[in-house]
Amino acid sequence: MYGLLDCNNFFVSCERAFNPSLNGKAVGVLSSNDGCVVARSNELKALGVKMGTPMYQIKNLIDRGEVTVLSSNYTLYGDMSARVMRVLQENAKNLEIYSIDEAFFDVGTNEHSEAYVRKLAKTVTKSTGIPVSIGVAETKTLAKIANHFAKKYKKYNQVCLMETPEKREKALRLTPIGDVWGVGRKSIEKMRFEGIFTAYDFMQKNRAWVRKNFMLTGERVWQELNGEPCVDLVPKKSKKQICTSRSFGEMVEDLETLSQAVSSFASDCAYKLRSQKSCANAVMVFIYTNRFRTDLPQYMQSKIIPFSVATSDTLEIVNASLYALKKIFMSGFKYKKAGVVVMDVVSESTVQQNLFDVKNRRKAENLMKVIDKINDDYRYGVVKLAVQGVEENWKLRRENLSPNYTTKLSEIIKVKI
DNA sequence: TCTGGGGTCCTAGGACCC
């Protein structure tokens, strides 16, 4: 049996863990630039505010004090996530960290399963302050559905085991097809056309028909709903590509400012590469204008630069990115977003040396180690390249940011006695 | 005025080869 633990309203719960005055209130966490709502407390969901709602649409609720919004603080959430996963690692078998707030694990099959998962949920919440839900079923897709029930219905008290065919059928009849893991917007339309409205409707279809109409992905969902596992637990692999991109607080027109942003993104990608002990074989840079501003001329372009030898060197990745940027930059457009993607990522240890490589790699590696050490010990970004600029004109808006309670000494919570 | 960011997997179709 597969278990799925999911943190309830994760970003909001992280904020609440350090600011209990948010408990019981309608709270939302915003995307970068304070653009739209990406996490909601139950109270905010109850007000009918949907995931992804732009902030300006709930401006009046905020002004009236009915809703509290916070800028996203990924440093805090990343650290809280690591705490949750650490507790799980110690108490669950074959853990697969699926996302920042979710993990699958092996529950086994015996009559003590329920007591075990209930205790697990309690342990996680007690040691981290984050409320969680656990769903257990024969496949990961079914465990997701069980988890959904655990969250939605109070009577389950945060844990739902869907271990018998009767319980499964009952649950699938109550599950809209769009709520099933792997069924997205496009498929929903098609399913509706075919008269499929619930997970149960889909499960009842003939396998060959499913394969023909919904391809491999659809067939897998079908198998999983029928209790046949085909998406196995996979230990966390290192990433195949790493992307750093941002929308700008204000639109950018000049190459100079774009260069600062792109070199910062490139530098960030290089750091992420080194943190997971890998190197990239290519880097891609992309720039976009604001697609919502239909009144303005639109432009989007990207360019890939391959490396002769896979690298994680900041200088090399920044240089290649700036070269790519110069190639695609066109003046006369107002740019809203840019990003850097390092691609074809391989493990550091497998990098082949190129006979004709003239660069002194050892020296570059040592320099990077020193920079990482300083940035890790003090504050990320203390040491950076001159080309990244000091003013950072492209910076984001983050007007409602909470302190870094767990990762920055100066912002640690103070207890008054 | 304001509308996120970071990923994975699959497929179709082009290029190329025999």
Added chain:
DNA sequence: TCTGGGGTCCTAGGACCC
């Protein structure tokens, strides 16, 4: 105007996820 049939490899883009 006619212009095979298959195979492989690569890439762009779609779909989906949180």
